[in-house]
Amino acid sequence: MYDTSDIRKGLKVLLDGNPFTVVEFQFIKPGKGAAFTRTKFKNLLTGAVIERNIRSGEKLEPANVEDRSMQYLYREGEDLVFMDEKSFEQVQVRADMIGDAAGLMKDNLPCQVLFFNERPVDVQLPTFVFLEVTASEPGVRGDTSGNVTKQATVETGATIAVPLFINIGDTVRIDTRTLEYVERINKK
């Protein structure tokens, strides 16, 4: 069990059965009363942030969570299969846990998989992935002013909006948080 003196950024605790991590904390003490630690916790499953005033002397239960470096191997129906880079152990994660970014995952992509009570609960992709464009209409010359985009299909099968100058065979950098094109890495 933790007490208030253990509270620090990144401490993982169990609140109401859910795993949380400390994102911010502050010592407060009302006149003549016990000290409290005003603490902001982020729910590791939903990302929601809550605030609690932990009274000095109160106990916090450690959360059994672990962040493991894993490689994405392949898709199997609704599941994605990952392999632990150290133990080579494989786990299956439901694709909807990752959302649309699952469409940007190429074989061997290194990811961080969060385990809660030995079960995978969240997958953190690298912020950027580099993918080759496999299909796209050629850009129409003369129509290059402003933010004009066209649709392009990348090697994983996902479709994203790219600038008109992008051609089939180009490699582009894509932000996995926004699913948006960032820049062209190399031209075919």
Place this chain on the structure above:
Amino acid sequence: MSETPPGAGAGSGRVRGRVIARDGDDALVRTARGDVRVRHAGSVGPGDLVELDGPHEPLRRVRKYPRTEYPPRGSELARLGQARRGNLAARSRMMAALRELFAARDFIEVETPAWVRAPGLEVHLSAVAAGDGWLMTSPEYQMKRLLAGGMERIYQTCRCFRAGEDGPHHQREFTMLEWYRAWDDLEAIADDTQALVAHVAQAVNGKPTVRVGDRTIRVDEPWLRITVAEAMYDFAGVAVRGDESVAELAAVVRAAGIDLRGARHWDDVFFTAFVERVEPALAAIDRPVLLGDWPAPLGALARRKPHNPLVVERFEAYIGGIELANAFGELTDPVEQRSRFDDDLALRRDRGLPQYPVDEKLLAALAEGLPPCAGIALGVDRLAMLVLGAATIGDVNAFTTSEL
């Protein structure tokens, strides 16, 4: 002594170096030979390699240089910084204004020892041990003995020490201002408090306002007065009387939707609700607040109200959510004082906290006869934070604990 800079070297006329800091139009450059010079800054910044091709001055002037815009990392100039130097100067003006007010009100400034044989017994204060005694958590016991000794209006600013208190509004060593009035009551102390804050704000800021975050709060108009019962009822939905059992209070607090998470003492139950609901509500009020009539279980050293023994003569001053001061109509009855000390020690035992000796000299002074009196403890660092709009106690101090 030759005026030719040693690094210039006859003939070459050029010295190279790296900019370590700049101040307005001047740049401090450490030359390849290791000495420091000042040159016209132009567009150079720290880290740039430059040539001292124009007029430049040797180190003598640099040493005396008071301010730089980009002082080297890790230096005292960087640690303190321009804003904090300004705050320290303003704090010094504030202290001068503070003394003016007390002089105008016929107070005598006193000093009592920081090292004591018996520290405060308050359950939630932890004293710092020093040799065969402690450092004071507050000068109140000694100041009351001065009142018993015949002094009538006294004040002091002093360093107090409370172990384990470190946060944006707390530092284990901090500056306390306490003042006492014999033959006077809490109302006179409330008047002093409002006058003091308005006076120092006017002296430092040129207008009677303080700042909390991006808010400006006027302090010269009568402060809002709320009782604890009103605040707990209005802001937390909790009705507090002052004679209810812990179980009874806990039931009311839980019914208001507040999670007590194992609180089993009266004060813990109360303050869980207070911290959760009342403090944020007080913080939202754009006027200074005097929160008065505290329930008897939170009486500390305050006397019970003659016509309502469920509450004590005590107020706390809050400005923008910052708890600035705590005042008592002082308890002068030696028998009740001893029984409260016994209660404190019992609570300390129950919570597994260290036992401190009882200050028998204070109890003896009460037995000899302490005149009716009222007094207050005010956090000087927090007053400076309010007057200067500073976010943390470190911003208004020369050193924080972590900078030692």
